[in-house]
Amino acid sequence: MSGLHAERLTVQLGKATVLHDVTLAVPSGWTAIVGPNGAGKSTLLRCLAGLLTPRSGEVRLDGRPLARHTPRERAQRIAWLAQQGEATGELSSREVVQLGRLPQLGLFAEPGPRDHAIVQQAMADAECEAWAERRLHELSGGERQRVLLARALAVDAPFLLLDEPTTHLDPPHQVALVRLFQRLARERTVVSVLHDLSLALQADHLVVMQAGRVRAVGPAGDDEVHARLQEVFGHALRIERIGERFVAIPYLD
Template sequence: MSGLHAERISVTLGSTVALRDVSFAAPRGWTAIVGPNGAGKSTLLRALAGLQRVDAGLVRLGDRPLAAIPARVRAQRIAWLAQQGEAGGELTVREVVQLGRLPALGLFGAPGADDEARVDRAMADAECSAWQQRRLHELSGGERQRVLVARALAVDAPWLLLDEPTTHLDPPHQVALVRLMRRQAAAGTAVLSVLHDLTLALLADTLVVMAGGAIVAQARSDDPGLQAALVEVFDRAIRIERAGRHWIAVPDLGDE
C-alpha cells in the first residue's frame, strides 16, 4: 500500500497558524491524533485527505504529490468522515451509504452486485442495517453518525480518515466504533482518527500528540515519553494510569 506523507507542511487559517512545518508519515494500523483545542489535529487530517490547501510543504500519496492526483482517484484511495459530516436529510440510510461507492462508479455509473454487497457490509459493520429504509432526518444524532461512518466504510479505500468519529455516540457505540477501527486496521486499512476522548485514543496502535500546530510526540500508548507529553499538553490536568491491560486518562484534581 502506498504511503501517505506530510513533508514540512504549514497552514495558516485567517490570522492563525494552524500547522507549523509538520512532517508526518502515517503508519500502518490505527492511529489516533490527540491534543488540546486549536492544536491543529483536524487541519492535519484534512491536509492528509487533500481537503486543505497547504501554504508550504507537500503531502504525498506514494511517490506522487496528493494535489496532482485527480480528485476521483484520491476519493477512491482515501475515505473521509468530516467532523460535522452531513448528507441529504431526505435520502434513506441506504442511499446515503451508497454515496460511498460514487468514487468507484463515477457520477453516472450504476451500482452492481459487488457495490451493493459492500454497502451491506458497511451498514452491518456500522450497525445501521436495521433502519436502512428510514430517512436520515428521522434519525438521532448518534444514529446519523453511524450512517456516515458506514458511508466512509463503503468507499472500501486503503486509507480511512475519521475526524472525531465518536461525536454523538453513546458509550456502547463508542466502544463498538473502537472495535471497528481495530478490525479495519487488522484487515490492512490504515485508519487515522482525531479523538477527544483520551481513554479511547490510548487504545490505538499509535498515538500522535499535537500542540500549537506541531507534533510533539508519536509512539505507542505505553511509551513513557508519549504519556509525559500527553500530560504536559493538557496542562497537567490529567494522569495516565494503568487499568488492566490498557492505559486510561483520568482527571488530576490536585487534591487527591
C-alpha cells in the first residue's frame, strides 16, 4: 500500500489530548488541512512527518510503519517546512537551500550537476534567486520563508509537508505559491496547513479539523466539505463560487 496514512492517531501534549483517534489516507495531489485555532492541524502534520510520536496509533509510509523507516529514509521521502523556520547562521541563502540535498547525498558526498540543477530550480520556484548570496539572518521574514521553502523543494521528495507556508508572504507571493503547489501536485503529494481559507480552497482536497478530530475529507469543491467547513467556524463565513474558484467570505449579517 503506497502513500502516507495515519491510523487511529491519538496525541497528548501535557494533560491535553490534541488528536483523538484520527485516521486519514492522504490523497495524491495537493491537500490543505484547515480548521479553527487549536483544531490539531499542525500536530497532525508533525505526526505525518515523523516529528511527533503519538500516544497510540501509527503513521504508515508506503505500507510500512513510519517508525520502522530509518531517519535518512524518512528524510528522503518526506520534505518538511516548519511554521517558524530558523533565522540565524552565517550560511548564504544558496547554501541553506543546498542543505536540502543532504538526505539524498549523505554527509560526505559532493553534489554533482544534477544536485546543482535541482537547487537552482528550487530557488527559481520559490522566487528567491535574487538574494542567493545573502545570509539568512539578513533577510526579511518573507524572503527567509521563500529560502526555507526552496530548501524543502530541493529535497526532491515525493511527499512535501508544509506548516503555514504562506507565513510572512505578501498577496502576490501567496498567489505564486498556490500556483506552484498546483503544479508540484501533478508529480508529488503536497500537504499544507493553511489558515487562509480562500487559498486553501484552491487545493485539490481539504481536510477539515475541529477539536482534534477530522470532520470532513474530500475535494475542495465538494458541497458537503464546504458545509462542514462553515460549521467548524461557527457559520462566521460562507463559501461562494466566483468564476471557476471558491472563496471564503466572512459572514457579517
